[in-house]
Amino acid sequence: MSRTFSLILAILLLYATFVSAVQNVKVQGADFVNSVTSNRLQIIGVAYQPGGSAGFQEGSGIDPLSNGTLCLRDAALMQQLGVNTIRIYNLDPKINHDLCVSIFNAVGIYMLIDVNSPLPNQSLDPGNLEGSYSSDYLNHIFSVVEAFKGYPNTLGFFGGNENMNTVGTGGTVPPYLRAVTRDLKNYIAKNSPRTIPVGYSAADVAEILTDSWAYLSCNINGQANDPSRSDFFGLNSYTWCGPTSPTANYQASGYDTLLSTFGDTSIPVFFSEYGCNKVEPRVFDEVPVLYGNMTSFMSGGLVYEYYEETSNNFGLVSFYSNDTAQLLIDYDNLQKQFNTLNIKALQSMNSSATSIQSPKCSTSLISSSGFNNSFNLPSIPSGAQTLIDHGISNPNQGKLVTVTDTAVTLPVYSSGGTLLKNLAIKPLPNDESNTPGGTSTSSGASPSTSKKGAAGRIEVSLGGAVGTAFIMGYFFL
Secondary structure, eight states: OOHHHHHHHHHHHHHHTOOOSOOOEEEETTEEEETTTOOEEOEEEEEOOTTGGGGOBTTTTBSTTSOHHHHHHHHHHHHHHTOOEEEEOOOOTTSOOHHHHHHHHHTTOEEEEEOOOSSTTSSOOTTSHHHHSSHHHHHHHHHHHHHHTTOTTEEEEEEEESSOOSTTHHHHSHHHHHHHHHHHHHHHHHHOSSOOOEEEEEEOOHHHHHHHHHHHHSBGGGOTTOTTSOSEEEEEOOOOOOTTSTTOSTTTTTHHHHHHHHTTOSSOEEEEEEOOOSSSSOOOTTHHHHTTTTTTTOOEEEESOSBOOTTTOOOSEEEBTTSOEEEOHHHHHHHHHHTTOOHHHHHSOOHHHHTOOOOBOOGGGOOSTTSOOOOOOOOOOTTHHHHHHHOOSSOOOOOOOOOOOOBOOSOEEOTTSEEEESOBOOOOOTTOOOOTTSSOHHHHSEEEEEEOOOOOBOOOOOOSOOOTTOOSSOOOO
């Protein structure tokens, strides 16, 4: 056997052990922590909902993680941006997500999954809480767990999103949110090979924000492992609005008040959405603050949003009817901010945060008179306990597959209109999540002098087959 062949064989055998790019993440006190390396995970993320609300059509075989060709392109651009987490809002648990999830896993990107959808019987209805909290509803959210529990890059599940968005809903919804969290966590404990965190994404309603967090993060009766307690708390916040805005600093944006609200949090708190666009283009000058002096009590955030939906001006990337894509100035500006972050410092453990214990639930935790202060939760709906004990019928259980094609075949243009060449994902070894500053757009994807053709902007279509270029088996050079 030649020395060269032996070296090649050794390299192949080495890479053959790299089954997944990320390790499971656990909640430890107020931090997300890598279960193997013990590094702290600060969420550096984006909201990912291709096609907007139209991108989810039950029964169509289409959702944000159904098209491997699009996921490959987006993963390559997100890897260059420095993203380590995406949030996906509406997913069909019946269809196959293996290729898309495997692509994001390969580049070290975690997923936060919303279990609800806007369809009937697939979310809590604040106007009909008792009726919507049903066995059919639980069967749906459990099916989402089944579809994503097998992926190592599933960071967590959102059990609710902005269910409390008025003072009035703060008086009625909280016990049902804790009941849904309880049912999800009990299902995961019985039917998943690992613990997966479950949390809530809150609306930024000042009158009830502190009470929402306090209500969801305490332990009923002082139970050490109360399943109804949220494992994390996300906040959808758009108060910091750019350098020429009157709210473009730590005090005026209200970021300073978050310290007084969450400074003693016993669970991870992060921005589940941020990125005000009242001043355009966005320069994201809140990023150094979020990942600077706020890391003592915040676990990062998710920029809203990756895809530019029709005329909403929140996107980082635009898409056209001829399947081309173009980076926006917001993408460039966000990448510059991410590239300034001190990743080693962000990964350092905060011993005081990881050792904080949750308080016992009591009426004294609730400060406003109209907010619900009862911790008597609704009983699980009839028949639903059987689902928890034995699992749902015929679940679609996702699993990692290997990715052999790494090169992006769809045309992507820079914000200046030049074609990016050699755009590709770069699979990472075990234990690694993606980090900013590794490969910039200019070096990782070479610009070409070709210009994009004229094309009207529309919501991208997610139809079509995944493509024959993707087969099982990791690809390494």
